[in-house]
Amino acid sequence: MEQVTDTPVVSGGPRERTGHRSPPSTPAAGPAPRPVQRRRRTPWKAWLLFLLFAGPNVALLVIFTYKPLLQSLYYSTLQWNIGSAVAMPVGFQNYADWFTDPTTPRIIAVTLVFTLATVGGGMVIGLLLALVLNRRLRGTGAARTVVVAPYVLSGVAVGLLWLFVFDPNFGVTAALLRLVGLASPDWYNDPQWALAMVIVVYLWKNVGYVALIYLAALQSVPRDLVEAASIDGATSLRSFRSIVLPLLGPTTFFLAITTLLTSLQSFDIIQAMTKGGPLGGTTTMMYQIYQEGFQSGRAGYSSAVATILFAVLLLVTFAQLKYVDRKVHY
């Protein structure tokens, strides 16, 4: 495959911007003999080359992502315990069971609260942090590093260390509340407080990422605009709303999708801190998939929950994409 080079000599011709098509793409200028034909039927060498470069990755994706996705769909129609050799086809029974199960409303509520609080709260706090970090103040560089640091830590480790912070008898929160004359809530045994605790810890670990991304976006906003927005007192909120926020649109959209995906997948903090309890108070749909599949062994039922969750996830993502088509200005 020789390249028909037209680079240095034929500088006159309007050289088509072909991006990076590799060697034999059509040389733009001049009546080249018959290069088009060469591209039409992909020679076996090109297939082989592509297979060599992209094949392994695509194969892994097919084996460990796409095939299991379909399998999961199939499993969801079975009454089947993990590891068991017998499985009984039950049609949509697992779905019907889930929708009528008395615990389902609670699980949906917990999932909604956890997701909205971590995604929404994370974006608001992250944006506020980014706005402060974006001001040219002493120490913002170091502060940025510190704010992002928890994001790189193991969720299990983070969960455990916060579990001790929240210890109702010997923890920091208890001591601080005692200082102002309050008793510590029972973070360990009260379902609502436990959910709040898990949300706080999730935010502590992940908010730095949001701040970091917003900060990067803010730094590409013309400085004058941001300064004007933060200095001008009374008008600042308005100029922020009408100037800076729209410019952050694409970033907000990116973060909405990525943080939603990570929030829905959060497992390690819940597992380390509450194991879905107390009384199911922190059992999200994602945690239920794990519990039903690997603790109760109800693989079919678990797969049904997984399928429902994935369907919701796809719907939300595509709704966001639709919305962004109309609203966000790139």
Add this chain to the structure above:
Amino acid sequence: MGATTTQAGVARRRTPTPWGSYLTLAVAVAVMVLPLVWMVLAGFKDPDEIYSSPIQWLPATVDATNYASAINAVPFGNFFLNSAITTVIGAGLKMMLGLTTAYALVFLDFPLKKLVFGVVIFALLVPQQIVIIPNYTLVAELGWINTYQGIIVPGLASAFGTFLFRQHFLTLPASILEAAALDGAGHWTRLWRFLVPISAPTIAAVALVSIVAEWNEYLWPLLVVDRAEMMTLPVGLTLLQNNDGMADWGVLMAATVLVTAPVLIAFFALQKRIVSGLTAGAVTG
């Protein structure tokens, strides 16, 4: 005049010190740091100091008893080694897969390119938990329970890395590859000899983020490993938690320090690169 960035210093003079912003910064830093400090302090406390009723903030002595107990209670050396092996091999192979796939998507001619790109991108939308049951079944059938390949292979495919490397390759000037092609270099050489060296900053940034993710991975290793000596650090850590009904906070916090310290040290040493790796996906949009 005050608006020009070159005169920023002058402009700054005129504005009063933004105490509100400094306060926000201070609070944010304190909230981020103090729990970690509390963890380190607890690692040095003996039970009396931990279970004392007016809270005792500082340990009376700095001794490593809790660390010794943690290391004796569970095979920490194994955890560490297993984490290191799975992280290095997993992240390394993932980088290679990402680079070769991105190369193919950008520089090779192939009719199904769009489809392959779609396959890679859509995979980003599939959470791991959705597919754990079929994957666990497959890994069990292969006899890979309690093996390194069982931990590594199912999560090996590179979707986000491929996406980022593709973005990066598209920004490179065509002349670089043309020069390589003139030298008669094949595609394999072009990738590893020409592209990889000039892409080192991007690769390093993506690699670091991948290493962190691999090191902290929890759910999958928890499922496919049940023998203590094959566990990674995060999984082993919970083993310590489950040992007895009541948590021994001193020992548990010492172990938590052992798990988090290497990552924190690496993060502070390499934070510029890690930060650029984390932002890479977002700012290109």
